[in-house]
Amino acid sequence: MSGWIRLYRKLREHPFWRQRRRFSRAEAWLDLLMDAHWRDEDVMLGSRLVHVKRGQVLFSARKKAQAWRWCRNTSLDWFRFLEAHQMVSREVSHGPDGGYTLLTILNYDKYQNPADAVEEDELSHGLSHGLSHGLSHARATLEPRTEPREEVKKEKKSIADAPTASAGGDGKGPKPGRKPRTTHPDTDKLLTEFGVLYRQKFETDYLASFARDKKLLHEMLTASGVEEVRSRMIAFLTYGTKWTRDTGKYHIPAFRSAWNELGVLKARGDL
Secondary structure (H helix, E strand, C coil), X not given: CCCCCCCCHHHHHCHHHHCXXXXXXXXXXXXXXXXXXXXXXXXXXXXXXXXXXXXXXXXXXXXXXXXXXXXXXXXXXXXXXXXHCCXXXXXXXXXXXXXXXXXXXXXXXXXXXXXXXXXXXXXXXXXHHHHHHHHHHHHXXXXXXXXXXXXXXXXXXXXXXXXXXXXXXXXXXXXXCCCCCCCCXXXXXXXXXXXXXXXXXXXXXXXXXXXXXXXXXXXXXXXXXXXXXXXHHHHHHHCCCHHHHHHCCCCXXXXXXXXHHHHHHHHHCCC
């Protein structure tokens, strides 16, 4: 199959695209293409007027890393890869009132030929009704079907929204014939600290899977104690390991997987 299709920017409003996830390289590339200006424009950046040409993007590697749920080093490595393969070029400008990075999508006009394109306003008028109808249909068909499953599954919530367990429990008590589950008394405290450190590092909330994360923290606390878990947790979120830096995975299961490696690095004095 050959030829091409138009990629309308309102794709980003679709529930599929807005789903919180770690972007693949293909999704990140599409995101950059949708960021690119379709015509020359002057953009106000602070107190500076920046001329952005067709096919160019004013971007921040840090903000893109957050949006794509990548670590900053991963995003920088990927931009270097795009440059090495002549897919993009970068222009970095520094000034007294701040700098900026201008990304140029190479061969933009090859796939977005102005002669074949219609004005964006005209395109918006022609597609807005159909797209809004499609979005409404998607919400009507997708959301009611997912709600029952979301009620059954334990949702991932922000640490900031996590309810604080009371000493008296929820009043339901253990099921007959089953021993009540007990966790290390500092489990909730360490999970909260993990969320605080995560937010300081990534400027976004940590989405915890409470049953999974509490179970893993409980196991580590029971085996090693509060101070050891806390020190390795701080090292994990401050430095990470080569694997976590490459993948951008900084969650409790990744912390548990990196436990032994962190111990070795700590013993060698590398942390």
